[in-house]
Amino acid sequence: MKQGYRLIIVDKDGVLVSEFQLTENALAQPEAFVAGIQAAIEQVEEEES
16 A cells, blocks of 8 residues: 655755645545645745745
8 A cells, every 4th residue: 555645845946845745634635735735835935025
């Protein structure tokens, strides 16, 4: 059985921004997963401003 996937978000300089573990449970709740990604992106945008 596969353990799932890991989604790693880095900025344009290759610095780690956020990391998400994609499991069957996470994929079963796409709204919560997408909300987590959006929050990570918004946090990076605020830090760059």
